[in-house]
Amino acid sequence: MAGIYIHIPFCKTRCTYCDFYTGTNETQMDAFVDALCAEARIRKDEIPEQVKTVYFGGGTPSRLRQEHFDKIFDALQHHYFIAPEVEITVEANPDDLSEAYVEMLSQLPVNRLSIGIQSFDDEELKFLSRRHSAQQAIDTVKRCQQHGFGNISIDLMYGLPQQTEEIWQYNLAQAIALDIPHISSYHLIYEEKTKMYRLLQAGRIKPIGEEVSTTMFTMLIDRLTSHGYIHYEISAFGKEGYFSRHNSSYWKNEKYLGLGPAAHSFDGDNRSLNVPSLIRYIRGIESGILNRETEYLSLSEKYNETVLTGLRTMWGLDLRELITRFGDEFYRYCLQNARKYLDRNLLKTEDDRLKLTRDGIFISDGIMSDLMWVG
Numbered sequence: 102m103a104g105i106y107i108h109i110p111f112c113k114t115r116c117t118y119c120d121f122y123t124g125t126n127e128t129q130m131d132a133f134v135d136a137l138c139a140e141a142r143i144r145k146d147e148i149p150e151q152v153k154t155v156y157f158g159g160g161t162p163s164r165l166r167q168e169h170f171d172k173i174f175d176a177l178q179h180h181y182f183i184a185p186e187v188e189i190t191v192e193a194n195p196d197d198l199s200e201a202y203v204e205m206l207s208q209l210p211v212n213r214l215s216i217g218i219q220s221f222d223d224e225e226l227k228f229l230s231r232r233h234s235a236q237q238a239i240d241t242v243k244r245c246q247q248h249g250f251g252n253i254s255i256d257l258m259y260g261l262p263q264q265t266e267e268i269w270q271y272n273l274a275q276a277i278a279l280d281i282p283h284i285s286s287y288h289l290i291y292e293e294k295t296k297m298y299r300l301l302q303a304g305r306i307k308p309i310g311e312e313v314s315t316t317m318f319t320m321l322i323d324r325l326t327s328h329g330y331i332h333y334e335i336s337a338f339g340k341e342g343y344f345s346r347h348n349s350s351y352w353k354n355e356k357y358l359g360l361g362p363a364a365h366s367f368d369g370d371n372r373s374l375n376v377p378s379l380i381r382y383i384r385g386i387e388s389g390i391l392n393r394e395t396e397y398l399s400l401s402e403k404y405n406e407t408v409l410t411g412l413r414t415m416w417g418l419d420l421r422e423l424i425t426r427f428g429d430e431f432y433r434y435c436l437q438n439a440r441k442y443l444d445r446n447l448l449k450t451e452d453d454r455l456k457l458t459r460d461g462i463f464i465s466d467g468i469m470s471d472l473m474w475v476g
């Protein structure tokens with residue numbers, strides 16, 4: 102199985118916390134889509150197998166117009182073997198999802214929407230420089246549902262300065278009340294080179310304490326799991342049958358092709374990264390050159406990635422696969438370093454898989470880094 106990720110490097114405006122590769126000048130949109138379709142053609146032999154997932158991420162894919170989607174779908178259908186049951190996700194911002202836009206999306210092969218809601222509180226939305234209001238977020242979800250989109254995911258952010266436990270409870274309650282089957286929830290991270298980071302450095306905002314962060318994460322898990330969501334990855338919660346198939350394939354180390362500037366690809370063995378520059382990307386494709394760098398992973402790097410991605414999920418790390426792929430030395434190293442966590446009930450083994458326990462999830466970063474191969 103393989104997936105295709107398509108990076109759309111345009112946003113109407115920038116959010117204060119975001120460090121993704123994206124820009125607000127949309128004048129190159131047509132040239133970008135042509136280059137993207139050309140890249141899909143040039144790289145078609147990299148994915149001879151069935152494509153089970155297609156993911157439009159960004160950036161803001163809902164800045165694309167219908168003619169752009171039509172061209173991209175034509176290119177995909179023409180050059181790839183798209184599975185009949187393919188999952189096709191489009192990330193979208195609530196303020197783009199007008200009645201006409203949702204109607205247009207519903208006529209395309211798109212069958213899953215990932216909506217960047219982040220919060221149902223107007224003050225928080227303003228703080229994050231989101232362009233939508235809380236009411237718009239609610240109306241958008243209902244509009245998408247009315248147009249037949251049952252498979253909807255939303256993003257919710259917690260750990261914001263000034264965020265209270267009450268507001269966080271309210272955000273979760275809204276998501277549950279809207280009957281959204283998938284929620285991805287992330288703690289605010291102060292990424293360098295963002296406005297949020299500069300505010301922090303200037304002392305104009307104060308991060309919340311570790312204890313409050315932990316309480317909010319606990320509330321997230323408890324609230325969602327008690328309403329039928331399965332906590333299948335550290336940041337992802339889905340009702341049965343609504344897990345993100347595309348993201349699950351990343352966590353299971355499956356092959357994917359990344360199209361567009363700054364898109365990553367994984368060929369099952371090594372990774373590559375397209376040039377993170379729209380202009381250089383378009384110029385390169387126009388002159389028949391793919392501007393990208395390949396990262397050849399050593400055995401220990403592959404082991405580290407396998408540990409990281411496996412432990413993040415409820416399926417855990419497959420210990421039999423660990424021996425087969427990496428040999429006895431890595432297997433013993435892993436179990437030796439896992440021992441103290443197994444003894445403290447922070448890790449457990451089930452069916453030859455090593456998994457985080459509920460308590461272990463809260464210190465997952467530390468556990469994973471202890472299991473990493475160093476040297």
Ligand code: SF4
Binds near residue numbers: 111112120160
């Ligand atoms: S968070 Fe999304 S909408 Fe905001 S700047 Fe980043 S990619 Fe664009």
